[in-house]
Every structure is written in structure tokens, then in C-alpha cells.
Amino acid sequence: MSEHDDTPPQSLTSEPLSRAIGDRYLTYALSTIMHRALPDARDGLKPVHRRILFAMRELKLSPTGGFRKSAKISGDVMGNYHPHGDAAIYDAMARLAQDFAMRYPLVNGQGNFGNIDGDNPAASRYTEARLAFPSEALLDGLAENAVDFRPNYDGTLEEPIVLPAAFPNLLANGASGIAVGMATNIPPHNLDELVEACQAMIRDPGISDDALVDLVPGPDFPTGGVIVEPKDSIRESYRTGRGAFRLRARWEKEDLGRGQWQIIVTEIPYQVQKSKLIERLAELIQTKKVPALADVRDESADDVRIVLEPKTRTIDPEMLMGMLFRSSDLELRFSMNMNVLIDGRVPKVCSLKEVLRAFLDHRREVLCRRSQHRLEKIAHRLEVLNGYIIAYLNLDRVIEIIRTVDEPKPALMAENWAVTDGDRVFLTDVQAEAILNMRLRSLRKLEEMELRNERDALLAERSELEALLNSEKAQWKRISAQLKEVQKQFGKGTAAGARRTAFADATEVEEVPIEAMIEREPITVILSKMGWVRAMKGHQALDAEVKFKDGDGPLFALHAETTDRIVLMGSNGRAYTLLGANLPGGRGMGEPVRLMVDLPNEAEVTHILLPKAGEKFLMASSDGDGFIVPGEELVAQTRAGKQVLNMREGARTQVCAPVSGDHVACVGENRKVLVFALEELPEMARGKGVRLQKFKDGGLSDAVTFTLADGLSWKDPAGRTRTETDLSEWLAKRASAGRMAPRGFPRDNRFN
Structure with a gap:
């Protein structure tokens, strides 16, 4: 290549980035969906679980045999079939042994395999395992060509693509997994009910979804519990393959x-x-x-x-x-998404009927393959038996050939042997080899009779298998009988087979008022100047002596009950709510109110009140804006409180007083008083409100509602109550400036 040649090397290719990334991500997605996250509808297993069970079978860890170290098992799985981390393999195997995770555990564990508290299993070097009886049912038939095998990851061994699966493990033990763009979550079910549903589908392939749900009423969780999901919702979930179940303790x-x-x-x-x-x-x-x-x-x-x-x-x-x-x-919703691989290739969200149909079709294929395999074995055995019988009929000649001929096998095959009825036959290669391998102790008359009996039994079995393969009805009858055997071994008649999860109607107590949960008792609520709150038992005198911290003193005190919601109005216009029962007791100094509600440090409590049903309050800011608010709108549901009065920066909550009467009296910092009709104020849940009184300078000092006919009362500097009935001088429209306060009005510009 010359130095000016810009042609790229032949080993490099060019393609758009979007296509390159798309192709590679699609490859990754397919790998995750098919070989990691989604279970096969036929045996209900993901590849890692299938490989664990197969490796344990190869290690001859039968349910009645001895245990082997989990480290040995996970090491064999990793080295032979599953080239991933041993920790992931061990975690998957440990879950198969957990009776609180698996409805029908597939592995028997010895040692610490975790518990319902959430503790992890012990390290694999400390625990031991072997197959459980349900696993035997899943693996039964592997040696009889029941399923296809494929090379393992390095081509040195073979592993099954799917297990024969004598019971619908997908639904019996459930499954969960997150793939790329899809996920699956299948709850465990009762095996006895699943078998009954399979039997019903065998009898009537067109059975309705509702009829199946009558046989499989819902999940059966290993930890029990009570399902309170309505029946109609359960039917819809099983019909569509998606839904949820409310499960309670x-x-x-x-x-x-x-x-x-x-x-x-x-x-x-x-x-x-x-x-x-x-x-x-x-x-x-x-x-x-x-x-x-x-x-x-x-x-x-x-x-x-x-x-x-x-x-x-x-x-x-x-x-x-x-x-x-x-x-x-104590109550949760278990989401169901029956997204599974059909025939190990196509992901699909299946209904209950489709999942059971996939299992039954698989069982029929397994039955036919095992029957065909058995026919081949019978044919081979019959060929050998016929050779033995020929040898017995011509025993002297057979012995003579073996004793005198250097290469007896070709001689045996070349001889034309006499059989019953005068027929003559030649021995096949298989027959000649079997005769030469026969033991001398077998050369007795009794053995010949046994061979003939065995041949007759095999001929009968062959005709039966041929009839089975030629009749779909006979095949389903055989599958039904096999399912009955599974039901007998793992059904409700066994200790582990009885249904654990019950069904009940939900007792709807969701909207229970919190007051109904509290014993009603009188309390005296005390809030100090430094913001410490406490509740004294009983209704004590509001001016009684109470101890406070050094430098602290009383700010508010009111009589309440433990069931009351006490509202604290902040200077920032927010209302905060405390439940009487949640207040600290009166033996100590109480607790800072800022630990109970999110009252900012720059804000302070300006009012404390007990809003009752139907009660209304006059809200006003120091700027002189206000409105009427219903009492129930002051109650907040969270620690953060609820904004009621909107104000400009620098203003504060000035008035929060119960509404009674038909008029409003306002007094400003300039000592001017204004009286106007209450109906001029709007009723709002929150906001800035409207102008109560007009000020040239300063702001609002106080406001109160009263009945005009009864007059306006206040306490004079001597402490005497004074009532002014003729208020015509101060009566005007809202937002007027007002007139100077009458003689004897309190110097602090407060009505009360």
C-alpha cells in the first residue's frame, strides 16, 4: 500500500453508529430475555436453575442420598454449564432450598440457607445440598430422550434445553425476573389445584377461563396469608395474565x-x-x-x-x-405479570389457560418421545433375545463354532440356523455379539424359558406403545394418569400439599378517623415562649403555676382532649396541626414544637386554637388584609403544615379569631378604629384576602367580630369591661381609614 493510498484495510468495515449500537443492543436484549430473565413456560425454569438441577443430577445427589458441599455444586455448575459468577449461582441454588420462598422447594439444604427475617445464607463452603423429591419429578425422563440436548458453552458437554417436568412448575413455584424492556412476576400456586385444572383441560380442551379459576381460585404462597382481592379482579387477572392480588397477614x-x-x-x-x-x-x-x-x-x-x-x-x-x-x-399488593417464553423462544404474556396448555403440550411431546425411545430399546432387546433363543435351539453347533473357529463371530453370522417350524435364519451382528458375550452360567434350560417369557412381555409392551403413539386419546389418558401420580405424591393429601393461603372479603376500615383509635381524655395544652409544648392530664386552671426552663415562661394554654387536633398558627401564615394524644406528658418540660412540625426558625407561633366542625375564623395579616376561613381548612395532614394566609415579605399573621356576630371591628397601630359588616369579607380556604382597613403608615393591630346590637366591648386601663353600643361614628365601609379610638381604649390597641 502506498503512503498516499487512503483505502481502509480489508479487515475494517464502516456502518452508521445507530445501526451498530442497535444491532448490538438487540443481541444483548435477546440474550437477556431468552437466557437469563424469563422462565420457560414448559418447565418453569430459567437456565441457571435448570443447570443447577441437571448438575446435581449428574453428581447423583438424589433425594434419598447424601449431601454434597454447596461450593462443589456451584463450582460444577459454573465450570460445566453456566459461565457466570459462583456467588450468583449459589444465591439461585439457595433460593431453591428456601421453604419461605419456594412453595415446593427443589433443593434440600443442610445448614443455614437464610430465613424469613431476611438474613443471607451462610457461605457455600459451610452448607450442603441435594435434590428434593419435586426435582426428581422435573428431571424424570432425561435418560429416555424426552427432551433435546445442546452443547454447553465450550462444546465439551451437553445440557438439556428444557426439563421433562412432570408437573406445572412455572405456576407451582412462581417466577420473577427483569429483562430488557419486559419483566415477569408469577406467584406460586397450589399443585393439587393446578393438577385438577390440567385434568379439566384434558377432559375439555375448550374449557373457559372462569371454569379454570374455579379450580385455581388464586395463588398459594409458601408463607400463607389471606388474599382479600375481589373474585372478579382475580378472574380478570388470570384471563389477561396481568393483575395484582391484595395479600394480608x-x-x-x-x-x-x-x-x-x-x-x-x-x-x-x-x-x-x-x-x-x-x-x-x-x-x-x-x-x-x-x-x-x-x-x-x-x-x-x-x-x-x-x-x-x-x-x-x-x-x-x-x-x-x-x-x-x-x-x-402487613398488607401488600403482589403484582402478577405472566410473561414467559413459549417453546423457549417467543416471550408472551399468557393467561392461566395458555400457560397450562403450554405445559400439557410439552407433556404430550415428552410422552411421545419417551414412548418412541422405549420402542427403540424394545426393538434392540427383542433382536438380542431372538439371537439367544436361536443359540439355545442350536446350542451344540454354537459351542462347536466357538471352540474350533479362530474368528467365531463371522462364522456365527455366516451359518444358516434352524428355528422352530423348519424356518432358517441368519444371525445379525448384534445377535452374534450378544451370543459371544453370554455367560456360561446362562446355558441352562430355565434361562431359555425366561427369555421366551421376556420376549412375549416385550412384544405385548411394544403393541401397547404403538397403540399409544397412534391414538391421541390414549396419550391424554396416560398423561392424566401421570398427573394423578404427581397429585398423590405432592397433593393436598400430603403434609406440604394443603393450601396455605386463605381467601376473605376485605374488611374496609381504610378510612378510620385517627380519633377513633385514641382513648378520649381531657388535657391542658401548654406552649411556652421558647416553643416547648406539653399536655397536662385533666383540665387544670389556665393560670395555674407551671414550671418552665430558666428564662422561659407561659405563652399559650388551652383545654383540649386527646382526640383533638390542635392548630398552631405561625407568623408565616402557615397552619400546623398536632394531635392531642401525640403531645408529650406534663411531668417534664415537654418537647420543642419544632421537633413535631416543620416550623421555620425565623417564624413563631402566634395563635393556638381548636377548630370545631362548622366553626369559622377571621384571618388577617399585619398589613391589614384578611378573610374568613372555615375551621376545617386550618387542619394540616403533614408536618410541613398548610399555607393559609399569603403575605408579602416582612408581614406576619396578626389575627386568627373565631367568628361570632355580624360585624367586624379593626384597630390599627395608628389607634384608628373601623367597624364594618361581616358580610363584606369573603370566605376562602387560603389567600391574601381583602383590605380590612386603610392605613397611611403602620399596620393592623387587632380585629374582632361581634354583634352590633350588643355593642363592642374592651377592657379599660383599670381592668373594667367597657361596652360601646353607639358605634355610628366608627361604622363605615370596609377599607376605610376609620376614626380615632374612643376614650379609655386599651393602650396596647387590643380589644381583648
Whole structure:
């Protein structure tokens, strides 16, 4: 190539970046979908699980045999069939042994394989494993050409493409996985019910989806629990292959005598870690989000036993559990997405009927392949038996040839042998070889009779197998009989086969008011100047002596009840809500209110009130803008509170007073008083409001509502109550400037 030749080397190719990336990503996506994330509809296994079971079979780890170190098993799987990390292989094998993860565990584990608390299994060098009985049913037939094999990753060995699978493992044990652009999540089911559904499909291939759901009413989780999903929703989920199931913990009320009781949770939802559930329940107690719950204890041993103590015995257990179902993983929604590989190649979201049909078609193919394999074995054995029988009929001549001829095999094959009925035949290569390998001890008359009996039995079996292969009806009858054997071995008549997950109608207690969960008791709420709040038991005198920290003193005090929602109005125009039952007790100095609500450091509490149903409040800023707000609009649901009064920067909340009467009286910092009709103020949930009084300088000092006919009252400097009934001098339209306050009006410009 010359130095001026710009032609690229022949080994390089050029293509657009988008096509190059697209092709490579598509290759990766297909690999992930087909060889990693999605299970096969026929045996319900992903490649890693299939390779683990096959490698354990090759190691002869039968359910009745001995255990082998998990490190040995994962090492064999990695070295022979699955060229990925040994940690991933061991994690997959450990899950197959977990009875809280698998409805029908496929591996028997010995050692620490993790627990329902979420603890990880011990290292593979410490644990041992062998196949479980359900795995035997999945592997049965591998040696009889039931399925196709393919070369392993380096071409030195062969592995099965799919397992024969004597039961619908995909639905029995479930599956989950995330591929590229698609995912799957299939819950476990009861094997006995699945077999009944398969039998119904064999009897009636056109059976409806609803009829199948009558036989398979829903998932059967290994950890039990109670499904509270409506029946119609379950039918739709199984018809479309997509849906969700509401699953709740199973609980019971335990009577402790003398009216005391506690709740015992005996089963928790599937895939919920018990330790994290306990932590969440403890957090609910600490944050007082469920005030009716006093304590939670984990008394579990081999079984689950979570003790929930109520704060008071007057609480309804159903109501308490309803709150906990809403706030914790004692209830969850298990999403179902039956996205599986059909025939190991095509990903598809399948209905319950389609998944069972894929399994049954696979079983029919396995049956035909095993029958054909058996026919080939019978043909070979019959050929050998016929050779033996010829040898017995001509025993002396056979012995003579073997003794006198240097190469007896060609001589045996060249001889024209006499058989019954005067016929004569030649020996085949297989027959001659079998005769030469026959032991001397077999040369007895009894052996000849046994050979003839064996031949007759094989002929009968051959005719039976040929009839089976020629009749679809006979094939389905045989499959039905095989399913009955599986049902007998793993069905509801066995210890592990009974249904664990129950069904119930959801007791709808989701909208339980939190006040209903609290024992109603009188309290006296005290807020100090430095922002410390506490609740004294009972209704004490509001001016009673109360201890405070050095430099602190009383700011607000009011009578309330533990069920009340107490509203704190901030100078920033936001309303914050505290539940009476959540306030700290009165023995100490209380707690800073800023730990309970998100009140900014630059803001302070200006008012404390108890909004009642139907009550309204007059809201006003220091700028003189205001409006009427319904009391229920002041109650906030979060720590951050709720913005009620919008103000410019530098203004503050000045008035938050209950509305009573028909007129409003305002007084400004300039000591001018204005009275106008209450109907001139708008009613709003939040906002800036309208101008109450006009000021040249300064702002609003106070405002109050009153009944004009009764007059306007205030306390004079001597502490005497004074009432002014003739207010015509100050009566004007809203937003007027007003007139100077009457003689004797308080110097602090406050009405009360």
C-alpha cells in the first residue's frame, strides 16, 4: 500500500453508529430475555436453575442420598454449564432450598440457607445440598430422550434445553425476573389445584377461563396469608395474565383475661422480611402514626409469632389492624405479570389457560418421545433375545463354532440356523455379539424359558406403545394418569400439599378517623415562649403555676382532649396541626414544637386554637388584609403544615379569631378604629384576602367580630369591661381609614 493510498484495510468495515449500537443492543436484549430473565413456560425454569438441577443430577445427589458441599455444586455448575459468577449461582441454588420462598422447594439444604427475617445464607463452603423429591419429578425422563440436548458453552458437554417436568412448575413455584424492556412476576400456586385444572383441560380442551379459576381460585404462597382481592379482579387477572392480588397477614385476637387482649400475627405476606416489618411497626409506635398501638414484640421461633399490644382494651381489634394494614407491609399488593417464553423462544404474556396448555403440550411431546425411545430399546432387546433363543435351539453347533473357529463371530453370522417350524435364519451382528458375550452360567434350560417369557412381555409392551403413539386419546389418558401420580405424591393429601393461603372479603376500615383509635381524655395544652409544648392530664386552671426552663415562661394554654387536633398558627401564615394524644406528658418540660412540625426558625407561633366542625375564623395579616376561613381548612395532614394566609415579605399573621356576630371591628397601630359588616369579607380556604382597613403608615393591630346590637366591648386601663353600643361614628365601609379610638381604649390597641 502506498503512503498516499487512503483505502481502509480489508479487515475494517464502516456502518452508521445507530445501526451498530442497535444491532448490538438487540443481541444483548435477546440474550437477556431468552437466557437469563424469563422462565420457560414448559418447565418453569430459567437456565441457571435448570443447570443447577441437571448438575446435581449428574453428581447423583438424589433425594434419598447424601449431601454434597454447596461450593462443589456451584463450582460444577459454573465450570460445566453456566459461565457466570459462583456467588450468583449459589444465591439461585439457595433460593431453591428456601421453604419461605419456594412453595415446593427443589433443593434440600443442610445448614443455614437464610430465613424469613431476611438474613443471607451462610457461605457455600459451610452448607450442603441435594435434590428434593419435586426435582426428581422435573428431571424424570432425561435418560429416555424426552427432551433435546445442546452443547454447553465450550462444546465439551451437553445440557438439556428444557426439563421433562412432570408437573406445572412455572405456576407451582412462581417466577420473577427483569429483562430488557419486559419483566415477569408469577406467584406460586397450589399443585393439587393446578393438577385438577390440567385434568379439566384434558377432559375439555375448550374449557373457559372462569371454569379454570374455579379450580385455581388464586395463588398459594409458601408463607400463607389471606388474599382479600375481589373474585372478579382475580378472574380478570388470570384471563389477561396481568393483575395484582391484595395479600394480608393472618392474625388472631388472644384473650389475656380480665378484659385484656393482644393481637398475634401468625403469617406475614409473601416476600416480606420479618425484621423489616417489625422495624416498621416500631417506627409507627415511635412516630405515633397509629396511636392505638402500644408495643410490638417478635416471639417467633420456627413459626411466626408477632405480638401487637393495643394502648387500651376499648379499641376494636379490626379497627387497629385496618390502620396497620394501611401503614405497614402487613398488607401488600403482589403484582402478577405472566410473561414467559413459549417453546423457549417467543416471550408472551399468557393467561392461566395458555400457560397450562403450554405445559400439557410439552407433556404430550415428552410422552411421545419417551414412548418412541422405549420402542427403540424394545426393538434392540427383542433382536438380542431372538439371537439367544436361536443359540439355545442350536446350542451344540454354537459351542462347536466357538471352540474350533479362530474368528467365531463371522462364522456365527455366516451359518444358516434352524428355528422352530423348519424356518432358517441368519444371525445379525448384534445377535452374534450378544451370543459371544453370554455367560456360561446362562446355558441352562430355565434361562431359555425366561427369555421366551421376556420376549412375549416385550412384544405385548411394544403393541401397547404403538397403540399409544397412534391414538391421541390414549396419550391424554396416560398423561392424566401421570398427573394423578404427581397429585398423590405432592397433593393436598400430603403434609406440604394443603393450601396455605386463605381467601376473605376485605374488611374496609381504610378510612378510620385517627380519633377513633385514641382513648378520649381531657388535657391542658401548654406552649411556652421558647416553643416547648406539653399536655397536662385533666383540665387544670389556665393560670395555674407551671414550671418552665430558666428564662422561659407561659405563652399559650388551652383545654383540649386527646382526640383533638390542635392548630398552631405561625407568623408565616402557615397552619400546623398536632394531635392531642401525640403531645408529650406534663411531668417534664415537654418537647420543642419544632421537633413535631416543620416550623421555620425565623417564624413563631402566634395563635393556638381548636377548630370545631362548622366553626369559622377571621384571618388577617399585619398589613391589614384578611378573610374568613372555615375551621376545617386550618387542619394540616403533614408536618410541613398548610399555607393559609399569603403575605408579602416582612408581614406576619396578626389575627386568627373565631367568628361570632355580624360585624367586624379593626384597630390599627395608628389607634384608628373601623367597624364594618361581616358580610363584606369573603370566605376562602387560603389567600391574601381583602383590605380590612386603610392605613397611611403602620399596620393592623387587632380585629374582632361581634354583634352590633350588643355593642363592642374592651377592657379599660383599670381592668373594667367597657361596652360601646353607639358605634355610628366608627361604622363605615370596609377599607376605610376609620376614626380615632374612643376614650379609655386599651393602650396596647387590643380589644381583648
